[in-house]
Amino acid sequence: MTDAGRQAILRAAWRAFARQPYAAVTLRGIAADAGVSASLIVKHFGGKDQLFDVVADFSDAGELLVAAPNESLGRHAVLTLIRWRRQNDSDLLVRVVFAAGDGDERARMRDQFREQVVRAFADRLDGDDSELRAELIVAHLLGLGAMLALQKTGPAATADPELVADLYGPALQHLIDQNGHQSH
């Protein structure tokens, strides 16, 4: 299967899981939305549970976003998010917003997001309030991802990524560097 085909199936799956209770989602419905057969999905992903696991997995996103030394981590994370969107027309993180609300599967997706993304940043932080600061770093990234998804022809989506990183990266870096309360 092509990367584009795989992405189309995952996007259709994400839409289905976002819009319906888990029990109401069917492979047939996802297949119809993606323009493929249900048997193709089974062949490449397995069943509905396995497809959900892929949609709810943020381990790759977490690894990509923290793949830089602390002194340049804020800028790196912002540039990674922007470049991923431009290359894939999708966002590394923002699908988690659709996991707000009731349901065991949504709670599982939120928990995985916390463990795989927020934790990846928290593990890099010294000083006070590292859990809180990590959550706020990821909040900055979620917001940028959401804005790029919403305003696809807006100034942030079309500006030079380096300019956006100049303007947006310091917010993250400030939270990464902040260890003034701790004695080293």
Add this chain to the structure above:
Amino acid sequence: MTDAGRQAILRAAWRAFARQPYAAVTLRGIAADAGVSASLIVKHFGGKDQLFDVVADFSDAGELLVAAPNESLGRHAVLTLIRWRRQNDSDLLVRVVFAAGDGDERARMRDQFREQVVRAFADRLDGDDSELRAELIVAHLLGLGAMLALQKTGPAATADPELVADLYGPALQHLIDQNGHQSH
């Protein structure tokens, strides 16, 4: 109707519009989700179009968020968002994320968001890239709103709002103040 009843109807409406194409949404379905009668919705809001107009209106949010002088606007916007969530168990902005995707009504909601929220900040900014900076300011707020909605018992949702404003507000203020490229 009580404020709580009104909020329940608006939340049910938002869920319906987020999950279905506009044409598929029915007042009957929204009423069932909200636990009220369709006639009560008609009495207080009018029809489906009017209900959508309320959900897609961000003018109050825009006004609340910019109700401070520029030198304290970043902190004000962050505190306003946090306090609104704690008082209303809802978010001023984050429902716009569900307007990503296809459909005339979703596009209209995104456009209103741009005009009523991003524009409210852009009108306050001097210097270069004011449209871009305004979009990034609102991105910061969207991300915080999304994180608070997702991690309702997490550190950001439970911390002292003043501490969150200490950590998160400077990101917005930096974008508000940034006019180094312009000669004054």
